Amino acid sequence: MTSQTSSTATAAPAAAQGSHMWVLTLEIPGRGMTTAHGTVTPPADATRHDTFRTLLDHVVSQDPQMASGNCVFFTLEPNLL
Template identity: 45%
Template sequence: MSQQGTHHFVLTIQRPTANGFAVATYHGDVTPSPSATRMDLFNYLQAEHARHYPDTANGVVLHFSLEPNQL
């Protein structure tokens, strides 16, 4: 197994388009800095989502989950 971050996230965003809606889910793992807040990480992940899926930039968050990456 490869090295993974301390937290797993799932973020789904939707935005209206000329042809309906653009919807995209971005997920993965991340290790926040010790001083980071949940809001800091949400803002960072929302910006990363927009970078990966530009059609959904500034859209509505349908789902956000951030959990420790352990069973």
């Protein structure tokens, strides 16, 4: 038997969102994992690495036990369809 649920999500206007969408997953093997996501508008001169470090710092500030976690997934993509 297959079940399908349909819902309509109301998203913030594109102007209220960042220029890029990101997802970051950190893991401490055997102890835990966390995934965070959002949008960000990096400064014009920022590199992908700069943005990764900024987002990593943000995630760790929200979940300090993940400071020693391994990054198992990171994506940063333009926030356009």
